[in-house]
Amino acid sequence: MAGIALRNVSKAFGMQHVIPCIDLDIGDGELVVFVGPSGCGKSTLLRLIAGLEDATSGQVLIDGRDVTQLAPAQRGLSMVFQSYALYPHMSVRDNIAFPLRMMGMERATVERKVADAARVLNLQDYLDRKPRELSGGQRQRVAIGRAIVREPVAFLFDEPLSNLDAALRVSMRMEIARLHQQFGTTMIYVTHDQTEAMTLADRIVVLNHGRVEQVGTPLQLYRHPASRFVAGFIGSPRMNLIEGPEAARHGAATVGIRPENLVLSDHSGRWQGRVSLAEHLGSDTYVHVDVEGVGALTARAAGDFDVRHGGRVWLTPDEASLHRFDGEGRCVTASEVDHVR
Amino acid sequence: MSSIHSRATARLALSPAVILLLAWMAIPLAMTLWYSFHDYQLLIPRGNEFVGWENYAYFLTDPAFLHALVNTLALVGGVLLITVAAGIGLALLLDQPIYGRGIVRVLVVSPFFVMPTVSALVWKNMFMNPVNGLLAWLAQLLGMPAIDWLAQAPLLSLVIIVAWGWLPFATLILLTALQSLDAEQKEAAQMDGAGALARFRHITLPHLARPTAVVILIQTIFLLSIFAEILVTTNGGPGTQSTNLAFLVYSQALLRFDVGSASAGGAVAVVLANILALLLMRLVGRNLDA
Numbered sequence: 001m002a003g004i005a006l007r008n009v010s011k012a013f014g015m016q017h018v019i020p021c022i023d024l025d026i027g028d029g030e031l032v033v034f035v036g037p038s039g040c041g042k043s044t045l046l047r048l049i050a051g052l053e054d055a056t057s058g059q060v061l062i063d064g065r066d067v068t069q070l071a072p073a074q075r076g077l078s079m080v081f082q083s084y085a086l087y088p089h090m091s092v093r094d095n096i097a098f099p100l101r102m103m104g105m106e107r108a109t110v111e112r113k114v115a116d117a118a119r120v121l122n123l124q125d126y127l128d129r130k131p132r133e134l135s136g137g138q139r140q141r142v143a144i145g146r147a148i149v150r151e152p153v154a155f156l157f158d159e160p161l162s163n164l165d166a167a168l169r170v171s172m173r174m175e176i177a178r179l180h181q182q183f184g185t186t187m188i189y190v191t192h193d194q195t196e197a198m199t200l201a202d203r204i205v206v207l208n209h210g211r212v213e214q215v216g217t218p219l220q221l222y223r224h225p226a227s228r229f230v231a232g233f234i235g236s237p238r239m240n241l242i243e244g245p246e247a248a249r250h251g252a253a254t255v256g257i258r259p260e261n262l263v264l265s266d267h268s269g270r271w272q273g274r275v276s277l278a279e280h281l282g283s284d285t286y287v288h289v290d291v292e293g294v295g296a297l298t299a300r301a302a303g304d305f306d307v308r309h310g311g312r313v314w315l316t317p318d319e320a321s322l323h324r325f326d327g328e329g330r331c332v333t334a335s336e337v338d339h340v341r
Numbered sequence: 342m343s344s345i346h347s348r349a350t351a352r353l354a355l356s357p358a359v360i361l362l363l364a365w366m367a368i369p370l371a372m373t374l375w376y377s378f379h380d381y382q383l384l385i386p387r388g389n390e391f392v393g394w395e396n397y398a399y400f401l402t403d404p405a406f407l408h409a410l411v412n413t414l415a416l417v418g419g420v421l422l423i424t425v426a427a428g429i430g431l432a433l434l435l436d437q438p439i440y441g442r443g444i445v446r447v448l449v450v451s452p453f454f455v456m457p458t459v460s461a462l463v464w465k466n467m468f469m470n471p472v473n474g475l476l477a478w479l480a481q482l483l484g485m486p487a488i489d490w491l492a493q494a495p496l497l498s499l500v501i502i503v504a505w506g507w508l509p510f511a512t513l514i515l516l517t518a519l520q521s522l523d524a525e526q527k528e529a530a531q532m533d534g535a536g537a538l539a540r541f542r543h544i545t546l547p548h549l550a551r552p553t554a555v556v557i558l559i560q561t562i563f564l565l566s567i568f569a570e571i572l573v574t575t576n577g578g579p580g581t582q583s584t585n586l587a588f589l590v591y592s593q594a595l596l597r598f599d600v601g602s603a604s605a606g607g608a609v610a611v612v613l614a615n616i617l618a619l620l621l622m623r624l625v626g627r628n629l630d631a
Contacts, residue, residue: 052528073534085529089547098543099533146533 002063002076002153002186003028004049009058011044011210018044019210021058031180031187035197035233036207042190043158045207049188050156051075062153073102078147079156082163084139086131086146092118093127096145103150117145120182137168144179154186161196173199194234198222206230228329231256237286239323240297252324252332259286261321262299266307269314273297278307289313370611376604383598396605405581405589406606410613412496413585417564419500420507421557427504428511428556429549433541435512436519446516453509457569464502465491465574495575495583502570507563511556518552519545554625561621565614586610 004026011019019041026032034042047053049060051072060068067075078099086095096117100110118124121141131139140160147155157176161169177200180187191197197204198218206213206221206229214226218234225231231239239256247255263269264287273291285301299315307313324332377396379389400406435446452460468475469490477487490498522545530540568587571577577584577592584592590610594603 050532052531072528072532077532079529079532081525081529083523083525085523085525087526087530087544087547089550090543098530098535102534102539146529150533 003030004154004186004188005061005064006045006049007059007061009045009048009060010056011041011048011053012056017210019048022210022212024205024212024215026186026188029184029186031177031189031200031202033197033201033204034188034190034207035194035204036192036213037233038192040207041210042192042207044210046079046156046158046188046190050077050079052079076150076153077156078150078152078154079158080140080143080147080160082159084131084143084163086139086142088131091128091130092123092134092142092145095131095142096123096149099146099150113149114145117149120148120179121145136164137172140164140172141175144176148179148183152185154188157187157189159191160189161191162193169196176200195236198234204234206233224331225256225323226331228254228256228325228331231323231325231331237298242294242297244293246294247324250322250324253327254325254329256323256325257297257317257321259298259300261318262297263316263318264299264301264305264307265314265316266312267314269316271297271315273313273315275307275309275311275313277309278311287313289315291315373604373607376600377602377608379601381599381601381604383600389601392601396602397609400593400602400605400609405584406609408581409584409586409589412581412583413565413587415496416500416503416567416585417561419497420504420564421560423500423504424507424511424560425553425556427508428515429553431508431512432515432519433545435516449512450509452506453513455506457503457506457567458573460506461502461570461573464498464505469498491575492579495579499567499570499574499583502574503564503567506570507560510560514552514556515549518549522548557625558621561617565610565617586613 006022006024008021008023009019010017010021022045034045036042044053048055051060051067051070051074055068058068059066062075062077087098090098093114096114097110100113105113114127115124118127121144123138123141123145126134126138126142131142134142143160160176161172164172173196176187176189180200189196189200201218203215203217204221205215208229214221214230216224221230221234225234225239228241232241235258237259239258240262241254241256243254247253271291271294273289273294275287276290276296277288279286279288281303283303285303285305285307287299287301287305287307289297289299291297297315301307326332376389378391378393380387380392380395381389431449435442435449439445455463466473471477471487471489471492474487474490476490480487488494526544527540530544535543566587567585568591571583571585571588572591575583577588581589586606587610590603590606593599593606
């Protein structure tokens with residue numbers, strides 16, 4: 001187990017500066033999720049840590065040791081790939097045993113460790129099958145098995161669940177969380193899915209255009225987004241972002257309000273609008289409202305709130321839960337706004 | 342979809358092609374079999390009488406037959422060995438990002454477009470000639486006596502000439518296979534601590550098993566009937582040292598004008614080719630299933 005640190009790490013492919021400069025500390029035993037839209041450099045960052053890409057400048061430290069110049073295998077990390085990257089001609093047993101064989105480990109020890117890994121991941125019945133004879137979830141577990149037998153100092157996951165269907169994704173997510181609790185090993189997990197990030201992470205690193213937008217626990221990011229980008233990215237359904245005169249009234253270029261902080265009413269409120277869509281989920285109802293002069297807003301109401309397409313509703317924002325952002329998208333607090341005034 | 346009518350129409354539409362194919366294949370085969378049981382010599386026209394298995398007995402007991410059989414197998418085996426091994430090597434090199442890769446690839450592929458007679462003549466006159474050939478000049482440069490390739494090692498020379506022509510084919514197929522190898526697999530192996538050699542042995546080679554089987558099967562089909570290269574270089578000689586089955590049949594028919602025993606030889610060659618095909622399908626065809 002080990003902490004991982006990035007010091008002034010940058011990466012350029014030719015003239016393309018994918019990662020301008022990043023400093024990051026990941027604590028021992030932490031599960032950190034890199035999240036961001038596609039092309040934000042999160043996978044590149046993971047590959048830099050893995051050693052599959054060479055950093056253009058800066059240092060990668062594992063346990064305080066500079067590993068920037070070391071080959072991937074010497075860094076003591078394990079990686080689970082998006083495509084699983086199982087070896088198609090080897091059985092599940094040989095796939096899991098491969099890293100151990102490469103270490104030149106004794107046959108008996110290899111057998112024991114493979115059996116252990118198979119037990120942890122419920123793969124005992126599939127050991128003699130080839131990867132193509134497995135379902136997506138089983139392949140994923142084999143890939144994880146191959147990662148854990150090496151007993152790495154940290155695990156790297158590169159969008160491991162993106163090829164699975166929705167139900168399987170939820171159960172594999174729980175399985176990964178369970179593995180993290182069981183082993184307590186540092187894990188870095190890359191995803192573009194903010195729900196995965198919110199549910200799994202000890203800390204989330206939000207990336208945009210190769211820059212770190214914000215680092216924090218899921219709830220910190222949810223409650224106090226440092227920028228407009230984070231505010232729009234974290235949370236589902238998305239935070240309502242309002243620009244124009246309504247935002248100026250609060251002394252900001254943009255104000256954000258989450259759907260649950262909008263109070264819906266059928267007779268009175270701050271804004272009046274027409275319902276364009278009502279999503280009845282049972283426990284909650286998400287109401288999409290077109291408000292003149294403000295734009296399309298999403299509000300959460302109780303499951304029994306009875307509205308229909310075309311209905312007239314009133315919305316009132318909870319002033320204390322408003323997020324204000326300046327012209328550059330940075331968060332400003334209410335007191336700062338007063339100060340400017 | 343497949344009602345009785347549509348099936349009948351399909352058969353009707355297919356029939357010209359099928360009839361043509363049958364006519365092209367079945368009639369020559371039937372004629373070959375017919376001649377093989379008859380005495381038919383172009384120089385001694387004495388009414389083609391039925392002779393039973395005599396032509397076969399004559400062809401099979403000819404000492405040249407066994408020699409030709411061994412030569413055929415050696416030719417096929419030698420060319421396969423060179424093209425597959427060098428093909429993998431070249432494919433690995435061409436898979437690397439190098440400057441001017443497009444041009445290099447065209448150059449590597451080009452021998453395949455040179456017709457066999459031309460390439461064989463170029464090899465014979467410009468490379469292997471003991472007086473003016475490039476190889477003789479190289480040998481001289483190193484202070485060694487020049488080798489008269491086509492006289493001293495006729496079969497090896499033919500293997501080299503034919504392998505040169507077929508190497509691009511193997512390289513091309515193996516290269517496309519290499520390019521379809523998942524990059525994440527190689528990276529996973531890298532993370533798992535496999536060095537370059539181990540990656541080649543455990544990841545790349547197994548991945549190439551199937552395309553290699555394809556290369557072996559296709560090449561064998563064509564290599565069994567090598568003829569042009571032999572005709573323009575050694576004419577099967579010295580003696581029968583570079584005569585393969587195809588050339589032996591040719592020499593029976595058009596050098597000795599014995600159509601009967603040439604036909605018997607042709608029938609024998611068909612049977613042998615099928616035996617070899619069966620063996621090959623058993624050996625390497627397994628890779629094609631999966």
